[in-house]
Structures are given as structure tokens and as C-alpha cells.
Amino acid sequence: MRIAVIGAGTTGLTAAWLLSPDHDVTVHEAEAGPGGAVRTHVLDTDRGPVPLDLGAQHLSPTDFVAHRALRRLTGIGEDEERTVPLTLTVTAADNEPLLVTPDAAHDTERGRTPVTGTAWEQIGAFLAATAGQQPGTVAHDVAGKPIAAPLPSAFTVAEAADAAGVDKEVRDGILLPWLASYTGCRLADAAAMPARYAAAWALRTPPGRPEDAALWINLSGSLHTLTARLADSLGGRLHLSDPVSGISAGGPRGSAPLTVHTADGAAPVYDRVIVAAPARAAARMLTADPVLAERAVLLDRLPYEPVTVALHRDARYMPPERRHWSAVTVHAHDDRGEPTYWFAAAGGPDVFKSWITHRDEPADVLRLAHFRLPVLTADAMATRRKLHDLRLSPHLQLAGSYLYDIDSQESAVRSALSAAEEIDASAARPSRLRAALEAEAVS
Ligand SMILES: Cc1cc2nc3c(=O)[nH]c(=O)nc-3n(C[C@H](O)[C@H](O)[C@H](O)COP(=O)(O)OP(=O)(O)OC[C@H]3O[C@@H](n4cnc5c(N)ncnc54)[C@H](O)[C@@H]3O)c2cc1C
Secondary structure, three states, X not given: OEEEEEOOEHHHHHHHHHHOOOOEEEEEOOOOOOEOOOOEEEEEXXXXXXXXEOOOOOEOOOOOHHHHHHHHHOOXXXXXXXXXXXXEEEEOOOOOEEEEOOOOOOHHHHOOOOEOHHHHHHHHHHHHHHHOOOOOOOOEOOOOOEOOOOOOOOOEHHHHHXXXXXXXXXXXXXXHHHHHHOOOOEHXXXXXXXXXXXXXXXXXXXXXXXXXXXXXXXXXXXXXXXXXXXXXXXXXXXXXXXXXXXXXXXXXXXXXXXXXXXXXXXXXXXXXXXXXXXXXXXXXXXXXXXOOHHHHHHHOOOOEXXXXXXXXXXXXXXXXXXXXXXXXXXXXXXXXXXXEEEHHHHOOOOOEEEEOOOOOOOOOEEEEEEEEEEOOOHHHHHHHHHHHHOOOOOOEEEOOHHHOOOOOHHHXXXXXXXXXXXXXXXXXXXXXXXXXXXXXXXX
């Protein structure tokens, strides 16, 4: 089959890699390079060049099973991975620490002083209550008493915080800025999010004990290692600087042949198309075709937040005392929370990555990057469900991390696998990735 994949982020590259040995696959990517939300800056240091992730960076060692299977199938071994204790500091607007999470295994050697107390207990009760939304788990309030009935899965962050006994000061000063910092949204938006999605990052790789840090994985060569493996395998079939402006269907009810209109006026025809661009961009491609436009209306309803990221050497967003520094510092200010990632905590150089969409640009900036992040409101979740149910055209698949679970590298790979399986589940690579996933589920 002739297959077009639109977008060369993790989703599009994975889908193309899965189908390319068995089919004639072409990838159309708007930008001059592949990767999408995966972008790398190579920093010159005394120890040589060090690649640093500007966008996506952290992988769950336990929960990102499809991503790990893909890494192994593309030849990326454990020796290219690094375990990172993801300690967290939350500061007030003046940078004074309100919470510094413990990392019992390393705090003494690294001169860290946790700031925990009742705030930490309340955050723990909130996470337990939210985890308790999954069947088979029991939630406890801040006093350690089991919460009588499991919280409904539609419970918002504000409702889950109330049920867990989180007081207003901890909720507004620590919990909401922390949860808002994942998407860069307002505190009020974080309070209204479905709790199990808002807290999903914290619940993906929970530490075994409250005094331990959550452990995550970084790739030593940055996530570009995977992007490069996938992109290189495509060779000349990856068309860069080739934005798609529209898709039109030639068959009844949006079926094949599908014509892909590119900005340079070309109009190649395909048997199948996978749209792996972000929701808003996908909507623009589908509006011109009367049948496909029904999906465009839904895609346009999915909210995104702009995010500006600075890679810099200025410690201005860190607490005044170094003993309170963590791998991630969330700065609560102006009704928002914005994070700073400190690469030295992950064994890297003394360089920071800060989200500066709503705060002043730091000094000594090495690089700026602009992204958009999907925000998981209750309406977005309902819209996503409708999109999943809408199977107008069996020949056009929507794929993208925004469609599955929380927006992550794992959801990107899972959405790519599901789109590839819709097209040809018996092809060699989708079968191998599915088998690896099922083997993991059994073990
Ligand atoms: C700042 C940031 C930090 C993150 N951190 C993490 C993290 O630590 N861990 C984690 O697991 N996840 C993280 N994520 C989320 C995750 O990495 C992304 O959601 C995932 O990489 C998205 O992959 P994707 O391919 O679905 O979309 P994208 O990466 O957005 O790729 C879509 C591609 O489509 C292309 N495109 C758009 N319009 C067109 C068009 N008209 N024609 C052709 N091509 C088009 C774009 O140029 C882009 O290359 C982060 C995301 C961001 C933005």
C-alpha cells in the first residue's frame, strides 16, 4: 500500500518505522528537522559535547513499556540510559522553598535538606486518594484513615484534594502550582482537571517509600537518539520542510484514494494516511473535505498552552540556598506554576531548563525553544472519547500523543502502534512491538 504519514514527531516516525518495511511509506514533515516535541541542544563542555533535551526528556522505567520495547527493537540498550532521581522543590513567588522532597539515598552526600512536614503528608494523601481512583486500590486521608468509598474517576483535583484533607494553604501554594506546571496552565485550570490525569506524572513512577525520590530514565545521548534511529531508517522517504495544507478523499465516506496537498502545490495520492500532527494542525488539514471536516470540529476543541523554554546558566529561579535545590523546581507565581529542570541533578552540566512563558527571561540564555502542550480538561477528555468513536474514514487514521492517556512519549508510541495496526496488524514490526508489549504484561 502507498501510505502517507503527516508529521515526524515521535508518533509519526514510529508509525512510519512500523509500516515501512512492508509498505511504501512517505513522511511529510513541516519543519526542517524531525522530532517535533523532541529537540536537542548540544552543549560544548570541558568533557566534550553534551546533548541536552530541550523538550521531552523523562521516561518512566516501569510504566513506559511500549517506549522501552521500541527502544530495544531499534537497538537502544540499557547502557544508553541513565536513571535520574527526580527530586522536587516547590517555591513561593520569592523563591523561598515551601516543599523540598527527600531523596534519602543521596541527600547527605549532596548536601540537600528536605523541607517536608505536614505539607508533604498532605501531598502524599492527595496522591494516594488519586491513585485510589484506580480499581483495587484503597485511598487514605491525611490522618491515614481509609477514605470510605473510592473517589469517582471524574473527580477533579479540587475535589480529590478536599477528600484527602489537603488544606487551602498547601493546595494553593504547593499542589496546584506543581500540577499546573506540567502544562503551564493557570491554577484554576489545574484545580478543574480530572485528578487522575493531572496527577498522572507523579503516579507513573511513584517512589517505594515517601523518603525516596521517584526514579526516571533519561537517554545519555538525549531523546534524539531514538528520533535519529527512526528517521535514518526512512532515508529519502522522510520529506522535511514539506508542510501539508489539506487532505481530500476521493472515495465514498472519506475513503481512498486520499490526496495529500502540500504547500509546494504537489498532490500525491495514497491508499492510507496517518495524520500525526498536533490536533490543531490536523484540524486545519481536514477542514476542506466535507466528510473529514466532522473530525476537524472536534480536533479544534482540544485546548493547548504555549510554552517557551529557555536553556540557561542563570540560577535566578532556584531557591536562595543550594541545599534546597532539586532536579525539578516549580516556581509558584502569578496564579501559575512553572518548572526549572537542573541538569546537574541528573549527572549533567550545571545548566538549567526553565519554562519562561509567564516570567522574565533569565540571563545567560544558551537557547530558546517554543512548544505547545495539550491541556487535559474534562471537556478535552470527552472530546477525545468522541474522536475515538468517530470512524468516518477507515482509510485515514488520527495518531498523536494528545489522543491517548497523558501526553507523553509513551502515548506517542502507543498511538502510532494503534494506527499502524489499523492499517496492517500482521506487518512484521507492529506484530513484534505488540508481542513485546504482551510479554511485558504477562511478566
Ligand atoms: C516542553 C515539553 C516537555 C515534555 N516533556 C516530556 C517528558 O519529559 N516525558 C515525556 O514522556 N513526554 C514529554 N512531553 C510530551 C511528549 O514528548 C510529546 O507529547 C510527544 O513527543 C508528542 O509526539 P507527537 O509526535 O504526537 O507530536 P509532536 O512531537 O508535536 O510532532 C508533530 C509533528 O507534526 C508536524 N506538523 C505539524 N503540522 C504539520 C503540517 N501541516 N504538515 C506536516 N507536518 C506537520 C510538527 O512539525 C511536528 O514535527 C513533553 C512535551 C513538551 C512540549
